[in-house]
Amino acid sequence: MTPIRPGGRTANVRAAVLSATADQLIESGLESVDLAEVARRAGVGKSTVYRRWGTVSALVTDLLADMAETSLPRPDTGSLAEDFRSIANLIQRTLADRRQGPLLAAIIAAATCSPDTARALATFYSVRLKEFAGTVTDGIARGEAPPGTDPSDAIRYLSAPLYYRLLTGNGAPDDRDANRAARAALAAIAAGVFTG
Amino acid sequence: MTPIRPGGRTANVRAAVLSATADQLIESGLESVDLAEVARRAGVGKSTVYRRWGTVSALVTDLLADMAETSLPRPDTGSLAEDFRSIANLIQRTLADRRQGPLLAAIIAAATCSPDTARALATFYSVRLKEFAGTVTDGIARGEAPPGTDPSDAIRYLSAPLYYRLLTGNGAPDDRDANRAARAALAAIAAGVFTG
Numbered sequence: 001m002t003p004i005r006p007g008g009r010t011a012n013v014r015a016a017v018l019s020a021t022a023d024q025l026i027e028s029g030l031e032s033v034d035l036a037e038v039a040r041r042a043g044v045g046k047s048t049v050y051r052r053w054g055t056v057s058a059l060v061t062d063l064l065a066d067m068a069e070t071s072l073p074r075p076d077t078g079s080l081a082e083d084f085r086s087i088a089n090l091i092q093r094t095l096a097d098r099r100q101g102p103l104l105a106a107i108i109a110a111a112t113c114s115p116d117t118a119r120a121l122a123t124f125y126s127v128r129l130k131e132f133a134g135t136v137t138d139g140i141a142r143g144e145a146p147p148g149t150d151p152s153d154a155i156r157y158l159s160a161p162l163y164y165r166l167l168t169g170n171g172a173p174d175d176r177d178a179n180r181a182a183r184a185a186l187a188a189i190a191a192g193v194f195t196g
Numbered sequence: 197m198t199p200i201r202p203g204g205r206t207a208n209v210r211a212a213v214l215s216a217t218a219d220q221l222i223e224s225g226l227e228s229v230d231l232a233e234v235a236r237r238a239g240v241g242k243s244t245v246y247r248r249w250g251t252v253s254a255l256v257t258d259l260l261a262d263m264a265e266t267s268l269p270r271p272d273t274g275s276l277a278e279d280f281r282s283i284a285n286l287i288q289r290t291l292a293d294r295r296q297g298p299l300l301a302a303i304i305a306a307a308t309c310s311p312d313t314a315r316a317l318a319t320f321y322s323v324r325l326k327e328f329a330g331t332v333t334d335g336i337a338r339g340e341a342p343p344g345t346d347p348s349d350a351i352r353y354l355s356a357p358l359y360y361r362l363l364t365g366n367g368a369p370d371d372r373d374a375n376r377a378a379r380a381a382l383a384a385i386a387a388g389v390f391t392g
Contacts, residue, residue: 029309031227102308109305111365112298113225122365157357157380164356167363169307169318180389184353187387188380 016042017049018066021059026102030110030117033059060110061120068127080139080189084158084182087132091159092178095166105166129155136189148195157194158185212238213245214262217255222298226306226313229255256303257316264323276335276385280354280378283328287355288374291362301362325351332385344391353390354381 020041024033033056039049053059075086094100111118133151140149161181162173173181188194216237220229229252235245249255271282291297307314329347336345357377358369369377384390 029227031225105308108363109308112301112305112363118365120365125364125366153376156360157376160356160360161353163360163363164352167304167308167359168321169314169316170321180349180353183387183389184380184384187384187389190387191379191383193376193379193383 013042013044013048013052014062014066016044017053017059018063021063022099022103025060025063025106025110026099029106030056030060030114035059057114057116057120060107060117064107064120064124068124071128071131074132074134076135076138078142080135080142080144081182081186083135083139084186085179087135087155088158088162088178088182088185089175091162092173092175092181095162096172096174101166101172108163108167139189145189146192146195149189149192150194153194154185154189157188158182209238209240209244209248210258210262212240213249213255214259217259218295218299221256221259221302221306222295225302226252226256226310231255253310253312253316256306256313260303260316260320264320267324267327270328270330272331272334274338276331276338276340277378277382279331279335280382281375283331283351284354284358284374284378284381285371287358288369288371288377291358292368292370297362297368304359304363335385341385342388342391345385345388346390349390350381350385353384354378 017038020038021033023041024038035049035053035056036046038059039046042049049059053062072090075083075090077083077086095104107117107121111121129152132155136145136149136151136154139145140147145154158181161184162177165171165173165177213234216234217229219237220234231245231249231252232242234255235242238245245255249258268286271279271286273279273282291300303313303317307317325348328351332341332345332347332350335341336343341350354377357380358373361367361369361373
């Protein structure tokens, strides 16, 4: 595993292995992920997977690192309200996506019984929160949010209703959910809920 | 299975079987739940469990029905803000409880790959939402929330940040999270986010 994705064969192997890991997670969850089967599906040698990753936990951690690296940059429309609508739409589309939605749900499910996966998941969300936090800091600078607003908390409250909908058995969130999530988080910001 | 819990032996058998089901879910997730093992742990005959429940799915559905039946009634303090703080504290304590928290996480995890469990979980939350909705309807009647506020949506937004925290690998929510969740939901209600 390398923190910076190198080009060429190494990158291709990683992409194929992580894609096969994601397929297995979506199909039948963490317990079904098997290094030999991942190698077979990825079309790479078993020894490569054992040498570079070694454990299922390392595979899932690297998959989450890759998802964080390849996620879209934050919106920067010049308006906090517009940025929040855009982030809510991005999360909604991700959770409603036929591959990304079930993959995130499978990883969240795995995290409930695997402390390693829980740590990797927390790291993934902390990378995404850092990326999105700039919308709130810029909003504060423009006078659109009270000084002292905690950017991470504000982004968490924006995301939470969309994840809650996905995970409580009611299916993926839709456009209306995204719109309400953005308006609710903006109202809480304006009321000073995330300061101090 | 009977909708109304009968007294005596039938009730004792159900309680023992559902408790054994919960134990297995907490220990190792839905896939590990086994009717014969549930019967053994509950100290009841295998044929009773096979005859009365028959499938793992029926056991988990009945467990969720029992959790909904035995949940606490809604607070009724005469103030929407106070009721919301009380509900947020109740959810926070449940998710931080050493047995209830892991049990709910295990059921949510199971729901991501079992449509039957997802349906039972959605029913469980809809029962809880109906119970809590009265706080919002009463709040509207007292002029503490805009007319037309959707009670279920308001309660979902109150719950979501607490579940989100539990499920994104950051551990159970604490008092501060409960307080922020209540204030954020009240700000969104006041801003009219849940009307129309």
